[in-house]
Amino acid sequence: MAWALVTGASVGIGESFTRLLASKGYNIALVSRDEAKLHERAASLREKFGVQTFVLPADLSTDQGCASVEEYLRTYEIEVLINNAGFGINKAFSASALEAEQQMFDVLVRTPMRLMHTVIPGMKLRNSGTIINVSSVASFIAGGTYSASKAYLTVLSESLNTELASSGVKVSALCPGFTRTEFHERGRMKMGGLPRFMWLNSDKLVEQSWNDAVANKPVSIPGWQYKLLVGFISIVPRKFVRQIGMNVRKKQR
Numbered sequence: 001m002a003w004a005l006v007t008g009a010s011v012g013i014g015e016s017f018t019r020l021l022a023s024k025g026y027n028i029a030l031v032s033r034d035e036a037k038l039h040e041r042a043a044s045l046r047e048k049f050g051v052q053t054f055v056l057p058a059d060l061s062t063d064q065g066c067a068s069v070e071e072y073l074r075t076y077e078i079e080v081l082i083n084n085a086g087f088g089i090n091k092a093f094s095a096s097a098l099e100a101e102q103q104m105f106d107v108l109v110r111t112p113m114r115l116m117h118t119v120i121p122g123m124k125l126r127n128s129g130t131i132i133n134v135s136s137v138a139s140f141i142a143g144g145t146y147s148a149s150k151a152y153l154t155v156l157s158e159s160l161n162t163e164l165a166s167s168g169v170k171v172s173a174l175c176p177g178f179t180r181t182e183f184h185e186r187g188r189m190k191m192g193g194l195p196r197f198m199w200l201n202s203d204k205l206v207e208q209s210w211n212d213a214v215a216n217k218p219v220s221i222p223g224w225q226y227k228l229l230v231g232f233i234s235i236v237p238r239k240f241v242r243q244i245g246m247n248v249r250k251k252q253r
Contacts, residue, residue, distance in 0.1 A: 005029040008085030010037040016206040022049035029054040060111045061103040073118045083112035084134040108149035127168035135173040142242040161218035172213035177226040
């Protein structure tokens with residue numbers, strides 16, 4: 001059976017991806033910082049789906065952590081790469097710690113760029129492979145360095161989707177809105193005022209993302225509410241888009 005590697009695999013969207021891919025017969029390599037939780041997830045996948053698993057504990061904000069995953073990708077044949085690991089900072093750029101900004105940049109930009117650069121040559125040789133980069137609808141607004149990082153991921157995914165169109169390698173950016181995971185809790189973001197209809201289900205959006213990636217769609221935006229939002233953002237003057245980004249940031253603090 002083919003192998004898939006998922007970063008940020010222990011919780012949230014990443015954990016949903018591990019179950020979806022295991023249900024489709026992929027063996028799963030799981031990456032995150034929490035080794036105990038990774039072993040727990042891996043055991044559950046083996047028991048429920050009968051797949052093989054590999055646990056790779058790594059802090060992707062560090063050079064060593066990123067390099068360990070790169071080495072794994074160079075050593076083993078990976079058919080599916082899910083770049084999902086990420087976190088947010090609940091402070092404006094001018095008030096945040098530089099170390100925190102650098103760590104977020106390394107996880108959201110440096111690591112997925114390096115992992116893709118490592119895995120794509122082998123995929124091209126085999127004329128097959130799927131890469132999903134978990135971006136965000138934030139990539140379409142101006143909401144600080146998180147938005148900027150996700151914009152990089154969305155645009156690079158679109159570019160690679162075009163560049164690799166004839167190679168058999170599929171690249172897609174998943175751009176979800178607010179999703180019920182541990183993400184906002186870990187970032188100490190206040191989300192109590194968000195209307196219920198704006199929340200997405202992790203399993204459902206992951207299933208749509210996979211279907212869109214298989215169909216070779218460069219960008220997947222789950223949820224009618226976020227399709228409308230992105231459509232609205234694309235036609236209004238950019239100064240209003242910047243204000244939307246600022247308003248979202250303020251509500252999270």
